[in-house]
Amino acid sequence: MEIVEWKDRRKNRGITDSGLTHECGVFGAIGNKHWPCNSEIAQFICIGLEALQHRGQESTGIVVSEGTNDYHYHKGMGLVKHVFSNESISKLTGSLGIGHTRYSTSAKSEQVNCQPFVVHSMHGALAVAHNGELVNAAILRKQVLDRGVGLSTHSDSELITQALCLNPPDGEVNGPDWPARIRHLMQLAPLSYSLCLMLKDKIYAVRDPYGNRPLCLGVILPPNQELINGEIGNIQPEGWVVSSESCAFLSVTRYLREVLPGEIVEMTHAGLKTIDIVPPPLDKSLAFCIFEYVYFARPNSLFEGQEVYAVRVHCGMQLAIEHPVEADMVGSVPESGNAAAFGYAQQSGIPLGELLTKNSYVGRTFIQPNNRLRQMNVALKFSPILRNVKGKKIILIDDSIVRGNTVGPIIKLLRRAGAKEVHIRVASPPLKYPCFMGINIPTKDELIMNKLKNTKEFAKQVDADTIEYLSVDGLVKAVRKEIKPTTKSVGHCTACLTGEYPGGLPQELDW
Numbered sequence: 001m002e003i004v005e006w007k008d009r010r011k012n013r014g015i016t017d018s019g020l021t022h023e024c025g026v027f028g029a030i031g032n033k034h035w036p037c038n039s040e041i042a043q044f045i046c047i048g049l050e051a052l053q054h055r056g057q058e059s060t061g062i063v064v065s066e067g068t069n070d071y072h073y074h075k076g077m078g079l080v081k082h083v084f085s086n087e088s089i090s091k092l093t094g095s096l097g098i099g100h101t102r103y104s105t106s107a108k109s110e111q112v113n114c115q116p117f118v119v120h121s122m123h124g125a126l127a128v129a130h131n132g133e134l135v136n137a138a139i140l141r142k143q144v145l146d147r148g149v150g151l152s153t154h155s156d157s158e159l160i161t162q163a164l165c166l167n168p169p170d171g172e173v174n175g176p177d178w179p180a181r182i183r184h185l186m187q188l189a190p191l192s193y194s195l196c197l198m199l200k201d202k203i204y205a206v207r208d209p210y211g212n213r214p215l216c217l218g219v220i221l222p223p224n225q226e227l228i229n230g231e232i233g234n235i236q237p238e239g240w241v242v243s244s245e246s247c248a249f250l251s252v253t254r255y256l257r258e259v260l261p262g263e264i265v266e267m268t269h270a271g272l273k274t275i276d277i278v279p280p281p282l283d284k285s286l287a288f289c290i291f292e293y294v295y296f297a298r299p300n301s302l303f304e305g306q307e308v309y310a311v312r313v314h315c316g317m318q319l320a321i322e323h324p325v326e327a328d329m330v331g332s333v334p335e336s337g338n339a340a341a342f343g344y345a346q347q348s349g350i351p352l353g354e355l356l357t358k359n360s361y362v363g364r365t366f367i368q369p370n371n372r373l374r375q376m377n378v379a380l381k382f383s384p385i386l387r388n389v390k391g392k393k394i395i396l397i398d399d400s401i402v403r404g405n406t407v408g409p410i411i412k413l414l415r416r417a418g419a420k421e422v423h424i425r426v427a428s429p430p431l432k433y434p435c436f437m438g439i440n441i442p443t444k445d446e447l448i449m450n451k452l453k454n455t456k457e458f459a460k461q462v463d464a465d466t467i468e469y470l471s472v473d474g475l476v477k478a479v480r481k482e483i484k485p486t487t488k489s490v491g492h493c494t495a496c497l498t499g500e501y502p503g504g505l506p507q508e509l510d511w
């Protein structure tokens with residue numbers, strides 16, 4: 001199989017009209033005692049995946065096991081609610097399982113690349129669910145192919161699956177040594193992944209040594225039981241869960257903690273155990289994706305001991321400090337601009353109000369060939385609230401501007417509704433560089449701030465009175481404001497804003 005260049009890997013992706021797309025959600029669950037428990041493991045995973053639907057909407061899948069190597073699985077293209085039915089879920093009987101929601105980064109959005117991947121190794125069946133993108137996929141692909149392994153897709157997640165089947169360098173003296181295989185993978189490819197790996201009787205939750213993508217652990221509580229100060233204490237849990245985000249821990253599941261950067265956590269019916277913590281390569285810092293805070297994650301998810309919503313409010317407050325302006329009202333481009341608008345209003349003392357209402361039935365809008373149709377797309381999604389806009393000086397907050405396709409048509413709508421002044425404030429810095437770690441950022445030429453000299457030119461182009469962005473330092477400050485000083489080491493990836501890549505650049509750069 002030929003090596004696929006970056007340009008080709010990205011072909012046909014980023015097909016939406018606005019925003020950043022392309023990450024993934026992973027979720028796993030394992031039942032406690034009385035195996036095979038045939039409890040509601042698949043249902044748990046299905047509900048967890050629906051709660052992670054914002055992370056990936058192209059395809060989804062669940063793999064379960066009853067403690068044997070005969071896995072049951074169901075995968076398909078589309079949303080969780082479309083792919084899974086009562087009938088398909090009822091066939092997924094198991095005591096443990098993992099699931100995935102996908103936005104493609106490394107291979108086409110089609111059935112063959114749906115996750116989880118399942119292979120039968122010399123030590124039994126292995127299933128893999130992956131969020132992230134291997135920066136050195138081309139090199140690793142060659143190494144795996146050189147060892148006589150055949151690959152059936154271009155997916156880097158299949159590559160991870162096959163790399164895990166390679167014998168570890170020191171051999172396996174006392175039978176299969178999966179932690180050694182995982183450590184071997186981490187040496188071969190340190191960036192970027194959060195993984196759920198399932199064997200017949202255990203799940204490994206693994207985060208790459210840079211901690212680039214999120215992953216956290218939770219517990220399934222018996223009825224009428226509650227954690228005390230976040231601790232399990234004497235409770236006999238019904239099981240354990242792992243998820244990309246804590247927003248997927250609903251009702252009977254409770255958040256316990258994050259998987260640490262480089263940590264390998266073994267989940268068995270007996271509980272959770274840290275097997276190892278692999279540090280990032282020498283001289284490299286931790287690099288948690290700062291855009292999880294800005295845009296990707298649900299506002300109620302927890303990262304680094306803080307709620308995403310709180311960070312977004314701090315971003316809005318910092319933005320008001322950096323770029324104040326007089327106005328009658330502050331509002332957001334719903335939804336992900338909401339918290340920052342709240343912060344901006346709080347800091348500036350300007351009243352907060354709804355300037356736009358969003359049609360919640362409109363999903364992703366696909367790329368339209370001309371401005372007229374793009375304008376229609378935006379008008380379908382947003383409508384101005386006349387009472388708050390007419391005759392007013394307004395500040396409109398958005399979390400990010402990517403291609404700039406949303407902001408221009410929105411300003412047109414607001415002007416038509418009678419806005420006197422429109423000041424755009426963006427709660428993150430301008431996006432200028434590609435991401436090679438699981439987010440499909442449009443090409444350099446498509447990013448609006450690469451096409452323009454400065455924000456003045458941008459404002460003129462879209463008929464705004466002013467446009468200003470949060471600074472990189474301001475964003476980092478807002479993100480770190482509430483991280484406890486006891487948190488051992490903190491580091492964030494800002495590569496798409498600064499061009500400083502945590503693990504270096506891939507060899508072939510044709511972005």
Ligand SMILES: O=P(O)(O)OC[C@H]1O[C@H](OP(=O)(O)OP(=O)(O)O)[C@H](O)[C@@H]1O
Nearest residue numbers: 018019334335336401402403404405406
């Ligand atoms: O500059 P552009 O390329 O037009 O994209 C920027 C917009 O895309 C995102 O919103 P999106 O509509 O994806 O979702 P949201 O409802 O979560 O804000 C982002 O929040 C901006 O509003």
Ligand SMILES: NC(=O)CC[C@H](N)C(=O)O
Nearest residue numbers: 022023024105106131132
């Ligand atoms: N966005 C992601 O995390 C995608 C995972 C993997 N690279 C894929 O394309 O399936």
Ligand code: SF4
Nearest residue numbers: 289290435493495496
């Ligand atoms: S480059 Fe940007 S989107 Fe990609 S991991 Fe870094 S911060 Fe996140």
Ligand SMILES: [Mg+2]
Nearest residue numbers: 333334335336
């Ligand atoms: Mg938005």
